[in-house]
Amino acid sequence: MASLSPRTHAHSNVLSRPDPLQQHPYHNMTSTSSEIEIAAQHLAKAKRIVILTGAGISTAAGIPDFRSPTSGLYAKLAPLKLPFPEAIFHISYFTHTPEPFYAIAKARHPRCLKPTRSHAFLGLLARKGLLHFLFTQNTDGLEENAFVPADKMLAVHGNWKTQRCHKCNTPYPDELMKKAIAMREVPYCLDAKCKGAVKPDVVFFGQSLPAAFDEKEKMVAEADLVIVMGTSLKVAPCSRLPRLAREGVPRILINMESAGDFGTRPEDVQILGSCDDGLEKLADLLGWSDELDSLWAAAAKEEPTDDEEEISLDECINRLVQKNQGKQVSDGHKRMLETHLQSKFAHVLRSS
Numbered sequence: 354m355a356s357l358s359p360r361t362h363a364h365s366n367v368l369s370r371p372d373p374l375q376q377h378p379y380h381n382m383t384s385t386s387s388e389i390e391i392a393a394q395h396l397a398k399a400k401r402i403v404i405l406t407g408a409g410i411s412t413a414a415g416i417p418d419f420r421s422p423t424s425g426l427y428a429k430l431a432p433l434k435l436p437f438p439e440a441i442f443h444i445s446y447f448t449h450t451p452e453p454f455y456a457i458a459k460a461r462h463p464r465c466l467k468p469t470r471s472h473a474f475l476g477l478l479a480r481k482g483l484l485h486f487l488f489t490q491n492t493d494g495l496e497e498n499a500f501v502p503a504d505k506m507l508a509v510h511g512n513w514k515t516q517r518c519h520k521c522n523t524p525y526p527d528e529l530m531k532k533a534i535a536m537r538e539v540p541y542c543l544d545a546k547c548k549g550a551v552k553p554d555v556v557f558f559g560q561s562l563p564a565a566f567d568e569k570e571k572m573v574a575e576a577d578l579v580i581v582m583g584t585s586l587k588v589a590p591c592s593r594l595p596r597l598a599r600e601g602v603p604r605i606l607i608n609m610e611s612a613g614d615f616g617t618r619p620e621d622v623q624i625l626g627s628c629d630d631g632l633e634k635l636a637d638l639l640g641w642s643d644e645l646d647s648l649w650a651a652a653a654k655e656e657p658t659d660d661e662e663e664i665s666l667d668e669c670i671n672r673l674v675q676k677n678q679g680k681q682v683s684d685g686h687k688r689m690l691e692t693h694l695q696s697k698f699a700h701v702l703r704s705s
């Protein structure tokens with residue numbers, strides 16, 4: 354079994370969980386209007402912009418972010434009594450207990466979501482020929498809906514467009530997958546001898562990133578401006594990308610709070626608040642507001658086609674809790690809980 358320690362994978366391309374002990378020194382900073390003006394000046398001069406995005410650009414589309422204390426996905430998962438919240442997206446857990454993932458998959462599934470203004474801003478940069486490359490940690494595919502060309506981006510954590518058996522890698526038909534997600538039931542490999550659970554091609558914790566990551570990572574050093582938006586930079590290996598910007602190249606962070614090593618370089622600019630707000634102000638200063646509006650309108654035009662029963666994430670979680678009442682937890686669950694507690698309290702055990 355893969356190690357569960359977040360530090361083990363710090364320099365590899367295996368998706369690893371955040372370090373619970375990591376604290377950021379700049380959390381209480383606030384942004385000023387002059388920072389937005391400086392950011393706008395950087396944007397006006399830039400020709401090769403590299404961008405890293407995370408859940409914060411999709412929250413306005415209805416996807417809960419992961420780490421907000423009460424509204425984030427991980428906080429909402431508490432009733433499921435997972436060994437630790439991220440276990441729901443850990444390949445070792447999915448292997449023996451895929452039910453929680455499918456209980457919430459419908460609420461996470463991006464099929465009826467619309468791009469936000471932040472997605473439209475990315476599309477606008479691409480249209481202006483300024484987007485050198487986009488790394489997104491999101492799996493919702495909304496960047497493409499907002500006209501970011503596929504060859505200008507990498508969905509570092511995969512996406513929901515395809516799926517396969519997690520054991521033997523046999524692809525699984527879209528129609529059956531759609532049905533399974535709608536019914537909140539686990540789809541299994543069509544090979545009756547295999548019996549592996551089917552998983553969307555989303556990269557889980559403990560799995561390797563797409564092979565293209567190594568190659569594309571080099572593009573950060575080619576940037577004349579790096580923008581990080583809507584991510585707390587806690588998940589490796591994307592968390593290391595901003596540090597690959599060449600010395601002297603401005604870096605802009607647009608996020609609810611400071612993140613990573615932002616604030617340690619003289620050219621760093623931090624716009625603290627929602628991505629949609631920050632980008633709208635930037636577009637305004639740059640005289641791009643009308644273009645942004647019309648691109649957003651075009652991107653959000655398609656009506657959702659979902660006519661199935663719509664239930665909230667809380668309700669999805671509730672139903673699984675009801676279903677599991679009185680059920681014993683599996684051995685795999687116990688093992689993961691033990692390993693997790695050992696790694697979490699290693700520092701206490703060592704010093705005692």
Ligand SMILES: [Zn+2]
Pocket residue numbers: 518519520521522523542543544547548549
């Ligand atoms: Zn299989």
